[in-house]
Amino acid sequence: MHYNSILPDVIKVADEASEKVLHIYQSDFKVNYKEDDSPITAADLASHDIIMRGLRNISRDIPILSEEGADISWEERKHWRRFWLIDPIDGTKDFTQRTGEFTVNIALIEDGVPVLGVVTAPALKEAFWGIKGEGAFKRDRTGHVHRIRTSEPRDPLRIVASKNHLNDETRAFIDGLGAHETLQAGSSLKFCRIAEGHADIYPRMGPTSEWDTGAAHAVLLAAGGNVKTFEGDALAYGKEQILNPNFIAAGNWYF
Ligand SMILES: Nc1ncnc2c1ncn2[C@@H]1O[C@H](COP(=O)(O)O)[C@@H](OP(=O)(O)O)[C@H]1O
Ligand SMILES: [Mg+2]
Numbered sequence: 001m002h003y004n005s006i007l008p009d010v011i012k013v014a015d016e017a018s019e020k021v022l023h024i025y026q027s028d029f030k031v032n033y034k035e036d037d038s039p040i041t042a043a044d045l046a047s048h049d050i051i052m053r054g055l056r057n058i059s060r061d062i063p064i065l066s067e068e069g070a071d072i073s074w075e076e077r078k079h080w081r082r083f084w085l086i087d088p089i090d091g092t093k094d095f096t097q098r099t100g101e102f103t104v105n106i107a108l109i110e111d112g113v114p115v116l117g118v119v120t121a122p123a124l125k126e127a128f129w130g131i132k133g134e135g136a137f138k139r140d141r142t143g144h145v146h147r148i149r150t151s152e153p154r155d156p157l158r159i160v161a162s163k164n165h166l167n168d169e170t171r172a173f174i175d176g177l178g179a180h181e182t183l184q185a186g187s188s189l190k191f192c193r194i195a196e197g198h199a200d201i202y203p204r205m206g207p208t209s210e211w212d213t214g215a216a217h218a219v220l221l222a223a224g225g226n227v228k229t230f231e232g233d234a235l236a237y238g239k240e241q242i243l244n245p246n247f248i249a250a251g252n253w254y255f
Helices: 005-025 042-058 092-096 170-173 191-196 211-222
Strands: 064-066 082-090 103-110 113-121 126-131 134-140 144-148 157-161 180-184 201-204 225-228 247-251
Touching: 005 042, 005 082, 005 103, 005 113, 005 126, 042 064, 042 082, 042 103, 064 211, 082 092, 082 211, 103 211, 113 191, 113 211, 126 191, 126 211, 134 211, 157 170, 157 191, 170 201, 191 201, 191 211, 191 225, 191 247, 211 225, 211 247
Parallel strands: 064 082, 157 180, 157 201
Antiparallel strands: 082 103, 103 113, 113 126, 126 134, 134 144, 201 247, 225 247
């Protein structure tokens, strides 16, 4: 499959969803709660609908797994060699708390590896994309597009961590890294900060699902980084268990 030929269309779909999400973000939106008590707004659902429609236009035959359309049995999913993995809004809490640090995420998974990813941060007016083996790019708030790469580790080490999920285990791991400063970034932007060389390492000891990480993982892979479990395996997708194990994201210097 020629990823380069579909990438502009995938970016267009993400931009269209982002525009709608931003419109709702700037309105007086209502917050509901799902069965697991996680927040959801009209923006999650509108973004889901736009992305589902857009991706079906790009590729009628590639199945789609979305956080807002995840009710697909393992019996069906286990046959997928290639699939789209989307999180219509990652960081719904940041959305409802109006920090601006939420993202729209679209990944293409092939044989368990995120080979293409697009991440947009509508309120920050930033977008990131990448294709494995070909490189990663950022479009900044002025609309300028430039290539991004992970950096060599700085001293003190720049750590990105979840402000919503900073537990004792994560704190202990961070303390073990020696001299460091901690940067905060919402949702999948943590991977993107490493991909653009603004941060060095993101340890995640706490739950995430495949759709939270797939797209930004693809950007980081394309930018010269990686995401691995504490057993040293690459974080894999299309697992029966959609919840991810704990992981570390960093530039390749770490692994
Ligand atoms: N108990 C849990 N189970 C599954 N995922 C969880 C979780 N607690 C948090 N997350 C995931 O962590 C994401 C937020 O991460 P962070 O704190 O790094 O911004 C959430 O994304 P959503 O906002 O898309 O639901 C959610 O998917
Ligand atoms: Mg999410």
